[in-house]
Amino acid sequence: MANATKLCFDVTIIGGGPTGLFSAFYAGMRDMTTKIIEAAPFLGGKLPYYSEKFLYDVGGIAAITAGDLTKQLEKQASTFEPTLVYSQLIEEMERLEDGTFRLTSNTGEKHLTRSILLTIGFGTLVANKLEVPGAAQYEGHHLHYRPVNVERFRDKRVLISGGGDTAVDWALALAPLAQFIGIVHRREEFRAHEGNVALLQKQAVAVMTSSRIKEIYGQDDRIDGVKIERLDTEELTTLEVDEILVCHGSRPDLGGIKDWGLAIEQDRILVDAWMQTSVEGIFAAGDVVEYPGKLPGLIAGGFTEGPAAVNRIKAYLNPRQEVKPIWSTDHAKLSAIHSGS
Ligand SMILES: Cc1cc2nc3c(=O)[nH]c(=O)nc-3n(C[C@H](O)[C@H](O)[C@H](O)COP(=O)(O)OP(=O)(O)OC[C@H]3O[C@@H](n4cnc5c(N)ncnc54)[C@H](O)[C@@H]3O)c2cc1C
CATH class of the missing domain: 3.50.50.60 (FAD/NAD(P)-binding domain)
Known part of the structure; x- marks a missing residue:
């Protein structure tokens, strides 16, 4: 982990909920070095708070508890071994001269990254x-x-x-x-x-x-x-x-991220169809975003917005690259892992 703060990652995903976890898997599939930073000491976002409840509206899964979905998401996200950072709330962002970003968390730790994907849900809860x-x-x-x-x-x-x-x-x-x-x-x-x-x-x-x-x-x-x-x-x-x-009681708050110069309306970050925010190189997906046609509060939404963002980030990092998704069925490493070879 000591090295993790010195390395500059292709993408740093802030927020380890369902959107962040699936995005981390997808970023690995797109050969991007990936770091997830989560404020809580555990992954899953809101899911662990209703872990015994059954979900019936996750595509391809007839019924699954939120707890089991968290385990599946963690397993899938770990496929390409992203760097995981727990218990750090990201507050500050600076753009460095070379265009990369330096993030600072509430512990004072710094993280270098070439792009940012915000999957922070409603932010964190602040007591009234x-x-x-x-x-x-x-x-x-x-x-x-x-x-x-x-x-x-x-x-x-x-x-x-x-x-x-x-x-x-x-x-x-x-x-x-x-x-x-x-x-x-x-x-x-x-x-x-x-x-x-x-x-x-x-x-x-x-x-x-x-x-x-x-x-x-x-x-x-x-x-x-x-x-x-x-x-x-x-x-x-x-x-x-x-x-x-x-x-x-408490209310959700985006904390220091409110001061990053992002276009925000009613605590939602405004994005385009590729989940690009108003600041170049910073993307967002899941519960935190707003765009025309957004279906709020659905796990399935984050599962399409995450890949949209990652595919766009791929082209942002390498402008010669076309913005287009790839198929997992064509991915050699995934085929090898799952065929056990
Ligand atoms: C009781 C309940 C039942 C639900 N039932 C369903 C259902 O049946 N079907 C369905 O589709 N959806 C359901 N939902 C909604 C679903 O849980 C959310 O849509 C989903 O969790 C959103 O995922 P997300 O990753 O975008 O955000 P979240 O799950 O909110 O995850 C965001 C993560 O970001 C972290 N974070 C925030 N700010 C920072 C920061 N600055 N630095 C680092 N980390 C940060 C948070 O700690 C959190 O872990 C339900 C929600 C609830 C509460």
Whole structure:
């Protein structure tokens, strides 16, 4: 992997979901040196999040679970041994004097590439923040947006803000070990599984509905307590807490890629029929793209857009090359692999 950062790849595929994985196979079939960079520590994009569900609309496969499709995609993508990079979120892109690109990830690692294929789905999920003045000073210390080790909350006074399944699940999980657990929600009703909402009462969770956190007070990054406002009466109560967990949902975000100068509309990257973006040498495919006739949110879409992009990249890298696909049936290495010779 040490060398992988110094080598300049023909194509770097950002995003290891179904579109990225199939594109990596296809790029290998077109004899391109290929790197996949994935923000998560695993491949498959959205598929692992519904791994037990059956898909019935992948061409040529009558029924397959999303988990098994991920395995098949990984196996197919590995045919031409692309370089795989996990747990790196690509944020920055610079064009170098010789026309190649240098990508930088959130870990600071740099990647050189002659072309880029963005298969980033909807980007990454960013937590909706608690809109309370000064909240940022406690973030990452005693105010949390992501699941953290539950042991951290043992014998602590914990307040959860939110009314969906995540908020209620956290309250139930922490009730047996926290010294105090409260849940504050803007609405009168929770939007969580009703059985779990009923369990809240049995688990001695202090439930504060039609209320919100109005103020957090503490010292440096330590939280001493909050002021809770009842939204109908504007009445304020003070509550001493050590930790706050905010479960206000999340929204997809393209992150630093928004600043690359690409034409983007409503968080979708605009491409032409060959999946070329508005920046030469940068291509995109799958859920992230928009073009006339795009069928949104379909795995099958990415499976045609990926090859379209790769075939175009082939010609971009070698302008004497015609933009045309090849048949896998004519590919000697594939025939050899699958005939076992
Ligand atoms: C519950 C559910 C059921 C579905 N059922 C079906 C179905 O039956 N049939 C169907 O066709 N489709 C279905 N879909 C939709 C399908 O899952 C998507 O269309 C498909 O996953 C899109 O693939 P993709 O590779 O374009 O994007 P994704 O699968 O979203 O993969 C994008 C990848 O890029 C990574 N990434 C993002 N930003 C960066 C970055 N800056 N740096 C590095 N990596 C990055 C992400 O971590 C992710 O792994 C379903 C979706 C859901 C949620």
